[in-house]
Amino acid sequence: MRLAIFDDYRLGAVTDAGVVDVTGALPWAADPDPLTAGWWRRLCRDFDAVHDDLRQAAAEGEPRDVTLRAPVLNPSKIVACASNYAAHVQEMHDVQQRTLGRVESWMMDFDVFLKAPSSVIGPSDDIRLPPEVVAAGHEIHHESELVIVVGAGGSDIPEDRAMAHIRGYTIGLDITVRSPADRSRRKSHDTFSPLGPWLTTADEIADPGALDIRLACDGEVRQEVNTSALLTSIPRVVSYASRMMTLLPGDVIFTGAPPGVGPIKSGDVLDTSITGLGAMRHQVR
Secondary structure, rough: EEEEOOOEEEEEEOOOOOEOOOOOOOOOOOOOOOOHEEEEHHHHHHHHHHHHHHHHHHOOOEOOOOOOOOOOOOOOOEEEEEEEEEHHHHHHHHHHHHHOOOOOOOOOEEEEEEEEEHHEEEOOOEOOHHHHHHOOEEEEOEEEEEEEEEEEEOOOOOOHHHHHHHHEEEEEEOEEEEEOHHHHHHHHOOOOEEEEEEEEHHHHHOOOOHHHEEEEEEOOOEEEEEEHOOOOHHHHHHHHHHHOOOOOOOOEOOOHHHHHHOOOOOEEEEEEEEOOOEEEEEOOO
C-alpha cells in the first residue's frame, strides 16, 4: 500500500483515484497531535494486523483533495548514512577542498550519524535557509536519497533478517550546510529533512536496490543514479545501524547521498523522484 499522512494528521491510502481517508479503519485512536502520535508508530509496528481493514476502507472510500504531510510522525530518531556511493565520495574531495580548504579523510568512509527529527517537513513545504548560515557565506547543498521507515524495531538485527524490519520507503532530501561544524549540526536545521510524498510499504517494492533517484534544480538535472550503486546495501545499513542503537518503529533511515550534490539558493525549485515512490517539489526560501 501507499500510506499518506494528510491535513490534520489523518491517515490516507493513496489510490489511483487519489487519497482516501482510512483513519476510521484503525482499531486504535489516531491522536491528532503530531508530538504524541503514537498511533503512527504503532501502525509501523503492527501494519500486518490492520492491512486488510485498511485496504478494504481504501476500496470503499471516496478520494478527496488533501494537503500531504511528511509520511512519518515524531520518529524517535533519524539515522543517516554517509559516503554510501563511490562517485559521491569522489566528488566530496573537490567539495571539501572548495568549502573547507582541506579534505577530511575520515568523512570519506561509510558510517551513520543522527539528524534532528524536528528537521522533518512534508513533500511540498518550503526549505528555509538559515539567515546566519547564508550571511556567513557557507554553501548549502541538496542531497536526494532513498529513505527507509522502520517497522518492527530491534537491536543487533542480523543482515539476513533486516528486510523484515522495514515497513516501507519514501523519498528524502538531506539538506546540508558545508562548513567545519559537526555533521549532525550542519544537517539538522529546521526544514532540512523533507520527506514524501507518502510511505510505500515494503511489499510494493520488489528490489530497493534497483530504484532510480532523480533530482532537478530549476529544471536542471543534477542527481541521477540507481540504488544498485549503493556501497552498503539496504539490509546491511539496517543491520549496521541496529548494532549501535536500538531501532524503534517509525524511525527513519536516510541511505546516503548519490553523486551530483550542489548548492541551493533562495528561489530555487527542487524536483525529486524515485522509481515507484512518487515525486516531491520544494521551493527554497
